[in-house]
Amino acid sequence: MSIFQPWLVPKRSKFLNFMLIACATVTASTVGYDGSMMNGLNILPSYIEYFNINTTTKSVATSALYVGSIVAGLTYPFVMARVSRRAAMFWAAFGTIFFVALQGASQNIAMFIAARIGMGYGKACFTMAAPTYLAETFPYKSRGWALGLISDFYYVGALVAAGITYRTAKMDNTWSWRIPSIIQGFWSLLCLSTLPFIPESPRWLVYHNRHEEALRVLAQINSDGDIDDPIVRVQHKEIVDTLEYEKSDAGHLNWKQILKSPSARKRLSLVISCALGTIIVGECSICNMIATYYFGDMLTNAGITDSDTQLQLNVILNAWCLACAIVGTLFSERIGRRPNAIWSTLTLTVFLYIVGALTKFYGTSDNKSGVYATVGFIFLFQGAYSFGWTPLAYLYPPEILNYQIRTFGMGLNTFTIFGSGIIFVFATPFMLEALGWKTYIMNASWNFALLAFIWFFWVETKGKTLEEIDEIIEGVKHSDAPNVQLVEQGKVDL
Numbered sequence: 001m002s003i004f005q006p007w008l009v010p011k012r013s014k015f016l017n018f019m020l021i022a023c024a025t026v027t028a029s030t031v032g033y034d035g036s037m038m039n040g041l042n043i044l045p046s047y048i049e050y051f052n053i054n055t056t057t058k059s060v061a062t063s064a065l066y067v068g069s070i071v072a073g074l075t076y077p078f079v080m081a082r083v084s085r086r087a088a089m090f091w092a093a094f095g096t097i098f099f100v101a102l103q104g105a106s107q108n109i110a111m112f113i114a115a116r117i118g119m120g121y122g123k124a125c126f127t128m129a130a131p132t133y134l135a136e137t138f139p140y141k142s143r144g145w146a147l148g149l150i151s152d153f154y155y156v157g158a159l160v161a162a163g164i165t166y167r168t169a170k171m172d173n174t175w176s177w178r179i180p181s182i183i184q185g186f187w188s189l190l191c192l193s194t195l196p197f198i199p200e201s202p203r204w205l206v207y208h209n210r211h212e213e214a215l216r217v218l219a220q221i222n223s224d225g226d227i228d229d230p231i232v233r234v235q236h237k238e239i240v241d242t243l244e245y246e247k248s249d250a251g252h253l254n255w256k257q258i259l260k261s262p263s264a265r266k267r268l269s270l271v272i273s274c275a276l277g278t279i280i281v282g283e284c285s286i287c288n289m290i291a292t293y294y295f296g297d298m299l300t301n302a303g304i305t306d307s308d309t310q311l312q313l314n315v316i317l318n319a320w321c322l323a324c325a326i327v328g329t330l331f332s333e334r335i336g337r338r339p340n341a342i343w344s345t346l347t348l349t350v351f352l353y354i355v356g357a358l359t360k361f362y363g364t365s366d367n368k369s370g371v372y373a374t375v376g377f378i379f380l381f382q383g384a385y386s387f388g389w390t391p392l393a394y395l396y397p398p399e400i401l402n403y404q405i406r407t408f409g410m411g412l413n414t415f416t417i418f419g420s421g422i423i424f425v426f427a428t429p430f431m432l433e434a435l436g437w438k439t440y441i442m443n444a445s446w447n448f449a450l451l452a453f454i455w456f457f458w459v460e461t462k463g464k465t466l467e468e469i470d471e472i473i474e475g476v477k478h479s480d481a482p483n484v485q486l487v488e489q490g491k492v493d494l
Helices: 013-041 045-050 055-082 085-104 109-137 140-168 175-183 186-197 202-207 211-222 230-250 255-260 262-283 286-292 295-301 307-334 337-362 368-392 396-400 403-435 438-445 447-457 466-474 484-488
Strands: none
Touching (some): 013 055, 013 109, 013 140, 013 186, 013 211, 055 085, 085 109, 085 186, 109 396, 109 403, 140 175, 140 368, 202 211, 230 466, 262 396, 262 447, 262 466, 307 337, 307 368, 337 438, 396 466, 403 438, 438 447
16 A cells, blocks of 8 residues: 655655654654653643542542553554555554544543543554654664654654643643644644655565565665665565565465464564563653653642743753763663663662662652652663663564564554553552552662563664574574675675
8 A cells, every 4th residue: 555656755865864763753742741741741730620630530530541541452554464564654653633623622531531542543553654754764883873852752742742831831721731632733734744755665575576676765764766786685685585485385364374473473472572661661661651640749749839940840850861862872772772771770670779768768858859859860860871771672572573464553652652551651650659668678678670682682682684583583584595784895795
């Protein structure tokens, strides 16, 4: 399925690659915007009064996004398997815009929650389609930081939302929350506006026997359109040989067939570990959940009750996280995915223990030094998470999945992230109320199980094409083409 004509694709590879990143990164901006927006809305008196928000409705409205995302993780992989990668992004963006409008026009809490469920579906479709597309299309040498930027732009959206809610908070009417809700559709419009300028995934084209188009796309993204470039030719042969092997070996896969394959089970276990790392270590750890959705409540408990000050700190926190995430993305390409995951997890676990201890002694104290120390270490925790796990969230899964199971694996990744996340989003305020500071200690302690799994089972994917990663996982390369790095270094004559 092709939405736009290929002549719109830029001729210069550098500009085309910029367009690829621009289209893909808005997916995380949409999710990041929502988290920060809800954090801001939960502070706004006009929003709280209009919907008569209490602890239960706050949790339901916040977690409703996850309900739609869980459904998307179970269903959208089948759509992605039938339509092209670009078409999958198109329909995700189109659907999100519809539900954004519905949320902005909400007349009651039921309508608001229904809109958020629909938005969750569209945004989860984004988070499956965009990393899949970018992993299959972007030049292999820069694939790591390009995929890492998808998650990094979570904080771009979050920063924009924090700034907007800070400004609209001064409005004494429903537009104080309707405007941030409606502006959320900007990211989907940006995706739609860039789709005419990007080509289809070359791997999707090869899989559907459109080899000449795939060769042309590889040339467009690597060599300014030169189809005789040796790097282009070698990559094309790698892709053709590998996908021919996959089709002959497995045919059309379903979940039952996938789970029978030892290689597929290994890949999916790595995906699940990355998803759980994203959730339990950081995104939905107690500390990060508070910073993302309940930062205002945490600041209130710490003695910072002024809503204007809370919104300012929300803006600063997101700017800090964005800076750390970008630096971490660059390091993931330099030092590798596995070391980045290990060191980031160790560091943030230490900070989480410290936050727990500070909360125990100063959580209900009037001691200003203790209060600000707690806030400071939450910033450090967020920075450590952003450095490692933010770029890895949508970098590692599409790399370790082979073509046959990539859409299903990304669906499993999405289901695991949002399925686990909904539990934490809904349970966080109740856990804090019941257990207090002990929740931080519990959260930090279970990180060690994940660390052990990463140490013993994760494989390094840095500097490899997707087809060469197969050799690491399966022990055999399904193409007689030389490794692209050797050709690029002039060590192999073609």
